[in-house]
Structures are given as structure tokens and as C-alpha cells.
Amino acid sequence: MDATDFIMGDAVRRLEAALAGYTGASHAIACASGTDALMLSLKALNLAPGDEVITTPFTFFATAGAIHNAGGRPVFVDILPGTFNIDPEAVAAAIGSRTRALVPVHLYGQMAAMEALMPLAKRHGLAVIEDAAQAIGARRRMAGGTPMAGTVGTTGCYSFFPSKNLGAWGDGGMIVTQDAILADRLRRLRTHGGAKQYRHDEVGFNSRLDTLQAAVLLAKLPHLDRWNAARRANAAVYDAAFAGLKEVVTPPVDPANEHTYHQYTLRVARRDALVVRLKEQGIGCAVYYPKALHQQPCFAPLGYREGQFPATERATAEVVSLPIYPELPEAHRDQVIAAVREFHT
């Protein structure tokens, strides 16, 4: 405040360096939101009308909204019912002559099968934009290492929306990449296409990060691994408490993944009734997502029909996410467990 350094100030540069260090990426580019991180990454591909970008219909709207706003056509493929993440075989079947990129989403905090998607992308010359909005800190055993979500593809996109595992006090986002030339382009695109003031090499956007948000995130980042571990500990207690309950499936973790449980998401047979019961008891719970993206009115022109993505549609009817945040008091966790168990016995 004293330095009147409100936007893109020194703390933003320090946050970019800290995020590069934390994730293991060579370059980190701060921007205004996770949505913008996706949109800028996709804009950098110079999509032409009719170019296709393959993604999952079981995600937050921003994933496909960014594809549309970057000038691409979203092509949806179904998910794997276990992890809720995009099915690599369905991706392979959907690649065509207009395909330019893949946008896997690491949903709920566990990574998609990147070891299957990356060779596909390489073979077909496609960019891979990782939507890691929900998965900062998550890792996957692959290619002889355990890379972090966001660092495997062409770019990785994080969201600092306040409820995320690393949340700001407002909107914020970050792109990471190993590609220095792409990083320069992304820096230009986020500030109206100009590397220098009053010189615009191309038309870009206003997607700056507030210095205040960077300062908040710099203070929180050192705690992120501990908070993610606390989420995993809460998940382990839930898993044990719900094991064997009829009509309840706890969230499966792919053994290659270190899950960060942005959400702890059950599949249940009588979902809507359970949500009502939990809410009656003052228990915060939410459905991510009750409608898939191929079912959204704005994407009707894409021509998808009901029943086309059975695993996705089934998930929209069965999922419910329970409180999992790191500071969740034990008594509250016990109350959640008691309520879910009582409903199912």
C-alpha cells in the first residue's frame, strides 16, 4: 500500500519465481484467474476457425469456455468412471485432421493419465494444456519420475480462486511452462500484447495479477504441502468410515497418483436425498457437477445428444463432495461421517 504497487508489483515477480520453484517448471506467468491461464495458453496456439480442442465434459465450465473464447471448437470425450478424468482411449478415437490440442483436467486433485495422453499428442503434433486448477501440488508416477500436475504438458494452468487448495483473497491464476519462447509470448498476451510499454506487437488482453493477491499467496505457499497432507488424512478417515456402506463408493485413487483432494467426492445411489439430509443438519456439501458441459444450452450448437457420454452422465447423477479442508475440526468430520452412515443404514 505504501509503495502504491497495486498491480503486477514486486510480490507478483516473487510469486512467479516461487511457483516455478515449487512446481519444477522453468517459467511461471501470473495472470488474473485460472480461466485466463487456460484462455491465454489456448490463444498462444493461434487457433483458426474450426480448429478442435479435445477435453472432458465433466469439469467446471471454464475449461470449455476458454477453448471457445480462444477461437477453438470444444470436442468432448467421456471420462474414466474411476478417477473421473478424461479417458485416453476416447481421446485417441476423437483425434482428427482439425485437432490442435488436448485439455486434460486433473479433476478433484488427482492427475489424468498423462503418460497415455502425451505420446498421443506427440504423435499427432498436438499441444497439451493441463487444466490443473484443482490440482496444485498433485503428482503422478510416470516416465521414471513423479512430475507435478501442470508441468507435463505444453502449459499448466492453476487457479487461485479462494476455495482452491492454494487460494488468494480474490481471483488469480498462473501458467507454467518449460518453453522460454512460449513464456515470453504469454507475458505479452497478458498485458495487451506488448513486451514494452506503448508498443503492441499483437493484440492481447488485460490479465494482470494484483500485488495484494501475490502477497497473500506468497505467505500461504510454504504451508501448501502440509495442507494437502491434512486433506489426505481427512480422506483416509472418510474412506475407512464409509468402507462397506451399501450404495456408497469412496473416491478411487489411481495408484500412480498422489491425490490432493481439492474435493472428496462420493458416488451414492440416492444423491439428491442425501444432499437434502446433510443440508438439514447444517453440513456443507456440494455437487460438482450436476450438469455436464455437452448438456449446457450454450454448447447445443456443437450437436451432442443425451446419452453420448454415459460415464459422465452417470457421474453427474451420483457425485457429492464432502467437507475436506485441512482445518476441518475432528468433531465436524465425525458429524459428517455419522450423517452419511445414518442415511445409508
Ligand SMILES: Cc1ncc(COP(=O)(O)O)c(C=O)c1O
Ligand atoms: C477445473 C477448473 N478449471 C478452471 C477453473 C477456473 O479458474 P478460475 O475460477 O480461477 O477462473 C476452475 C475453478 O474455478 C476449475 O475448477
